[in-house]
Amino acid sequence: MAEDPRAWWRHGVLYQVYPRSFADSNGDGVGDLVGLTRHLDHLQWLGVRGFWSSPITPSPNFDWGYDVVDYTGVDPALGTLADAETMIASATARGLKVILDLVPNHTSTQHPWFLESRSSRDSPKRDWYVWQDAKPDGSLPNNWQSSFIGPAWRFDEIAGQYYLSNFLPEQADLNWWNPEVRAEFERILRFWFDLGVAGFRIDVAHMLVKDRELRDNPPATDDDPFIEQLHGQRQQYNANRPEVHEIYRRWRVIADSYDPPRLLIGETPVWKPTILASYYGEGDELDLAFNFILLETPFDADAMHEVIETTLAALPQGWQAVWAGGNHDVSRFPTRWAGNSPTRARAALLMLLTLPGTPFLYAGDEILMTDTAVPPDRLRDPIGVQLYPMPFGRDPERTPMQWSAEPGAGFTDPGVEPWLPFGDLAVNVAAQRDDPGSALTLTRDLIGLREAIVDLHAGGYGRVDGPAGWWCYRRGERVVVAINLTGTAGVLGGVHGLLRISTDRSRDGEVLDGDLALEPDEAAIIWLDA
Ligand code: NOJ
DSSP states (O other): OOOOTTHHHHTSOEEEEOGGGTOOSSSSSSOOHHHHHHTHHHHHHHTOSEEEEOOOSOOOOSSTTSSOSOTTSOOTTTOOHHHHHHHHHHHHHTTOEEEEEEOOSEEETTSHHHHHHHHOTTOTTGGGBOEEOOOTTSOOSSOOBOSSSSBSEEEETTTTEEEEOSSOTTEEEBOTTSHHHHHHHHHHHHHHHHTTOOEEEETTTTOSSOOTTOOOOOBOOTTSOHHHHHHTBOOSSSSSOTTHHHHHHHHHHHHHTSSSOOEEEEOOOOSOHHHHHHTTTTTTSOSEEOOHHHHTSOSOHHHHHHHHHHHHHHSOTTOOOEEESOBTTBOOHHHHTTTTOHHHHHHHHHHHTTSSSEEEEETTGGGTOOOOOOOGGGOOOHHHHHHTTSSOOSGGGSSOOOOOSSTTTTTSOTTOOOSSOOOOTTSOHHHHHTOTTSHHHHHHHHHHHHHHOHHHHHOOEEEEOOSTTEEEEEETTTEEEEEEOSSSOEEEEEEEEEEEEESSGGGTTOEEEEEEEEOTTOEEEEEEOO
């Protein structure tokens, strides 16, 4: 029987590449597409089914690619369109799918559309962005706050008006009420799909459409998520607007018109599972919507179980959750969840790769790279620079992939300074590759087991009672995952089966006839007797 054309993302594990930090082929200290292509063997060997690359499109790099000046080109620092085509072809030949990043909420203020739009009130592209005069009293058009720092309105001298800018001043929000903007992005989707791209991760998917009347947001209350409290307001009128769903319904028709159907994944930092579920529509919008609730949850049994349970309850049968332990915007999980403890990080890895839904690894997770302290003179993230010395920058999770302990770390040529500093080079792919006890081998084996056991990639989830502080869950009929998140050894009773993989690899294959003993921060996957 032919495999379901969606199995690659429904059953498989996916991987995120931050292209500037993956592999540098030309010795300029910046990762590029040729370097990425040369390392596709690693992804194939690891067993992931595909990868999402953060933006490869041309950008003045105020926000490192998330400020786009050309949606159908390739940034010269990363390569050429021909390099992208070679990358797609090489990946496809290895059975790997390529997911690109689409940034539809905003463009660079250097994008030709914006230059045209700002040039005159009569410009045919004036309405492609959100232009407003100050209020009669001279105050800003409304009270919206940028998702980064300060008000979301910036005055443009040439245009003589304010433009809406929900991120950096160098990023201007597009006006998604304009049908020409919509048509243009449909063209962009088709351009890349026609080149063989398997799907898109959609940046800031929850914010494209804003309130047409630009109403003020209400003040945040203590019940609102931390981020809204930080900005002092609830994002009622500039995020999660009902009209955004029309766009995804339309994109889904386009994605499904391809053979095989293309994948749409939302970057959806929303804090209620029911709002997250709304991005799946009636099963006719996004295929997957990233779960940021888990990312923000401590590695605690009750807290995490609740996120999984409430998320699954919000997603009707047949829809798929998607989990990541990190990405280029948040602290790496071995640091955030495990406090840099390698033992606890291994437990987090086992957890991530046994959750119900699609797991995403972020490049470096497989060797358990931790956050890297970046000295002030090497900071590259504009947020890190502006807020220094507050630790809000995103450079610590963006440092280059560590392929080896050689000078250049196998990332760039020896003697070349990488665009961000390396972390602890003792943590690297070469050192772990042939070590049966390494994190890399654990990752590969977990992915292999997940692929091999239907219960693990497709079975249901239910919490199993266990000792206080443990997180034990069933996957499907025959699999139990047990994680001892306490500081003391303990025992889970009533377990009859085979220990398939423990984070202590010397235990793999143990036959369990009643008791499963786990050390602190140990985690194990059990194949129960029938
Ligand atoms: C989310 C991206 O992941 C982040 O890196 C970027 O700064 C913002 N969106 C704005 O595009």
